Amino acid sequence: MNKIVILVFSMLWIEAVNAQTVVPSNAKETCVVSLQLSMKNGLMEQ
Amino acid sequence: MTANGAVNPANSAQFSDANKCDFYKWASQMFLWLTSPGAEGYVFNSLGFFDISPSVNGQRFFITNPGPTAPGKMASNNNTYAVHSTKPRVPEVIGEFGQAGSTNGVLIPQAACSPTPCTSLVYYGVHVNNNYAVFATVLKEPLPVVPSFPTTTSVPARVFPKSTDTLMMELKTSWVDASIVNVADYLTINATVPKFIKVTDKKWTTSGTVTKKLALVGMHVVGTVKGHPEMVWATFEHKGNAPFDSYYYKNASDAVTKKPYSSAGNWTFMATNGTKASANIEMATVINDDIIATKGNTISASNTYIMNPWGSLPDSKNTKDVNNNTLIISLNHSVLKQLKSTDKRVNYIQTGAVWTDGTIPTFNNIPDTPLIGSTHLANSTLETYKQKDNCFSCHSINNQASAGVGISHIFDALQPGGRLP
Numbered sequence: 001m002n003k004i005v006i007l008v009f010s011m012l013w014i015e016a017v018n019a020q021t022v023v024p025s026n027a028k029e030t031c032v033v034s035l036q037l038s039m040k041n042g043l044m045e046q
Numbered sequence: 047m048t049a050n051g052a053v054n055p056a057n058s059a060q061f062s063d064a065n066k067c068d069f070y071k072w073a074s075q076m077f078l079w080l081t082s083p084g085a086e087g088y089v090f091n092s093l094g095f096f097d098i099s100p101s102v103n104g105q106r107f108f109i110t111n112p113g114p115t116a117p118g119k120m121a122s123n124n125n126t127y128a129v130h131s132t133k134p135r136v137p138e139v140i141g142e143f144g145q146a147g148s149t150n151g152v153l154i155p156q157a158a159c160s161p162t163p164c165t166s167l168v169y170y171g172v173h174v175n176n177n178y179a180v181f182a183t184v185l186k187e188p189l190p191v192v193p194s195f196p197t198t199t200s201v202p203a204r205v206f207p208k209s210t211d212t213l214m215m216e217l218k219t220s221w222v223d224a225s226i227v228n229v230a231d232y233l234t235i236n237a238t239v240p241k242f243i244k245v246t247d248k249k250w251t252t253s254g255t256v257t258k259k260l261a262l263v264g265m266h267v268v269g270t271v272k273g274h275p276e277m278v279w280a281t282f283e284h285k286g287n288a289p290f291d292s293y294y295y296k297n298a299s300d301a302v303t304k305k306p307y308s309s310a311g312n313w314t315f316m317a318t319n320g321t322k323a324s325a326n327i328e329m330a331t332v333i334n335d336d337i338i339a340t341k342g343n344t345i346s347a348s349n350t351y352i353m354n355p356w357g358s359l360p361d362s363k364n365t366k367d368v369n370n371n372t373l374i375i376s377l378n379h380s381v382l383k384q385l386k387s388t389d390k391r392v393n394y395i396q397t398g399a400v401w402t403d404g405t406i407p408t409f410n411n412i413p414d415t416p417l418i419g420s421t422h423l424a425n426s427t428l429e430t431y432k433q434k435d436n437c438f439s440c441h442s443i444n445n446q447a448s449a450g451v452g453i454s455h456i457f458d459a460l461q462p463g464g465r466l467p
Binding site for chain 1: 051052053054056066067070071074075078079082285290295296297298299300303305369372373374375376377378379380381382384395
């Protein structure tokens with residue numbers, strides 16, 4: 001049981017490691033976008 | 047916004063190139079639009095786009111995307127993708143000089159061969175939008191030559207019907223067998239891919255095709271915008287692909303901060319704690335549709351890392367590089383925080399984009415045509431073994447008298463067939 005818990009925790013931790021390390025969370029805010037959302041499906045907009 | 051919901055495309059025809067951020071914003075808006083749900087699946091897989099066939103005797107063909115299905119449902123038709131190495135082996139318009147990607151290298155994910163036999167290569171698709179297809183079709187007819195890709199919606203009617211605001215777009219996508227990744231974190235699609243049979247550790251042959259669910263690991267988003275016939279060349283990667291080499295960026299306190307290389311954790315193309323010295327080694331190439339191990343190697347998974355983080359040289363404290371790294375990181379944060387955690391696109395990041403002042407680079411004067419943005423940009427899944435180059439190293443023209451459309455390597459090989467309005 002403990003091994004299963006440790007395994008699951010490890011998998012979650014690994015995912016978290018990747019997510020955190022690829023894009024630093026403390027970068028200076030120099031480029032901000034306001035996404036243009038669509039109320040339709042994307043095909044209708046192309 | 048709704049998880050996996052629709053995003054509008056950027057307006058390429060009204061594009062403002064006031065600063066670098068504008069280009070990165072254009073790229074991310076386009077990526078999110080391309081991966082938005084369309085009536086037939088993702089937008090890039092809808093009737094507004096064509097798949098492009100692998101080269102057959104130097105010719106490529108438009109492949110119409112699957113027809114309509116119920117909104118939000120994936121089409122039942124399968125896509126046809128090819129392995130990277132089935133790119134034309136005859137000299138391309140410019141490829142015989144730059145040859146970016148033409149080493150015909152084969153990339154195999156870490157988990158694909160454990161246990162054996164190997165279950166996945168990296169598979170590649172090429173796609174263009176309808177504007178590009180119409181332009182390519184019309185230009186093949188005996189009409190006045192348009193030397194470069196249009197950067198406006200209106201060009202002489204005899205040459206080119208009015209296009210939509212997305213202008214010319216060309217995409218290249220990279221995929222792995224979805225069974226080797228956590229599929230919940232990936233955009234997926236069904237596709238027909240070449241089937242390979244192991245003959246020895248050093249040789250695999252092809253035998254027909256097999257249908258697979260594929261998971262997206264990379265995408266080049268390339269297109270013209272107002273004033274830029276050279277196209278903006280942007281690329282996106284799944285966050286779990288490969289670690290970055292070390293780089294510097296500015297933190298919220300404006301302090302230059304080092305982000306060291308780290309391969310800890312789980313990566314699709316790098317062993318946990320794998321070293322840079324062991325990485326980016328081409329283990330196999332394709333020769334005459336067979337996969338052949340390179341000298342001293344067996345056909346196997348290999349380690350990969352991103353040599354030029356955010357398209358800048360590694361470990362560079364150069365102000366231009368630090369600022370550019372910071373811009374792209376900031377842009378990614380801005381995008382990601384607007385997506386719900388359950389949106390699969392939250393797992394993809396833009397790793398950079400590159401363009402010029404509007405001049406189409408020639409092969410002979412690349413140093414004289416300053417590149418702007420991520421000037422050392424490559425995708426770890428698309429140019430794994432050519433990361434020392436950048437997009438324009440190969441996608442350039444012979445000289446300024448050459449047709450500007452030569453920056454697109456598929457253009458000359460394409461046979462007319464784009465859908466005319």
